[in-house]
Amino acid sequence: xxxxxxxxxxxxxxxxxxxxxxxxxxxxxxxxxxxxxxxxxxxxxxxxxxxxxxxxxxxxxxxxxxxxxxxxxxxxxxxxxxxxxxxxxxxxxxxxxxxxxxxxxxxxxxxxxxxxxxxxxxxxxxxxxxxxxxxxxxxxxxxxxxxxxxxxxxxxxxxxxxxxxxxx
Numbered sequence: 001x002x003x004x005x006x007x008x009x010x011x012x013x014x015x016x017x018x019x020x021x022x023x024x025x026x027x028x029x030x031x032x033x034x035x036x037x038x039x040x041x042x043x044x045x046x047x048x049x050x051x052x053x054x055x056x057x058x059x060x061x062x063x064x065x066x067x068x069x070x071x072x073x074x075x076x077x078x079x080x081x082x083x084x085x086x087x088x089x090x091x092x093x094x095x096x097x098x099x100x101x102x103x104x105x106x107x108x109x110x111x112x113x114x115x116x117x118x119x120x121x122x123x124x125x126x127x128x129x130x131x132x133x134x135x136x137x138x139x140x141x142x143x144x145x146x147x148x149x150x151x152x153x154x155x156x157x158x159x160x161x162x163x164x165x166x167x168x
Contacts, residue, residue, distance in 0.1 A: 023104070023138070026104075032086050034086040036116070037083040056082075070084075
C-alpha cells in the first residue's frame with residue numbers, strides 16, 4: 001500500500017486522538033461497545049477498501065473464515081462483517097468512517113454531524129437535545145471526501161455494495 005497513505009493515517013490518528021481527548025467527557029466509547037458496528041452502511045472509498053483488504057489478508061485462517069461467514073450473511077445496513085466477538089478484526093486497517101465515529105464535527109454548510117448513538121444515550125447525549133448539540137463540535141469536516149482530498153481515493157460506496165461488486 002502506498003506509504004503516503006499509511007503515513008497520512010498515522011498523522012490522522014494522532015489528530016483524532018486529540019479530538020477524542022478534547023471531547024472525552026461526552027464520549028462513552030469503550031472496549032466491547034460495538035453499537036456503531038452492529039448496524040450501518042459503512043461508506044468507504046476504493047482506496048480504503050484496498051487497505052482494509054490488506055488487513056483481511058493478514059488475519060489468521062480461523063478469523064478469515066468467520067469474516068467470510070459474516071460476508072455471506074451480510075445485509076445492507078447490517079452488522080459489519082469484520083466485527084468478531086464485538087471487536088474489529090481489522091482495526092488498524094479500518095476506514096475513515098470508523099476512525100471518526102463517535103465525534104461530533106462540522107459537516108456540510110456548517111451543519112454538525114453527531115454520532116447516531118447519541119439517540120441511544122451514548123456519545124454526546126448529555127449535551128444533545130432537540131436535534132442540536134450545545135457544545136462546540138470539532139471544527140473540521142471529518143467526512144471521507146474531505147479527509148482524503150489529497151488522495152485519488154476512487155469511488156465511495158457502502159461496504160455491502162463493494163462486496164456485491166467483488167462477488168459478481
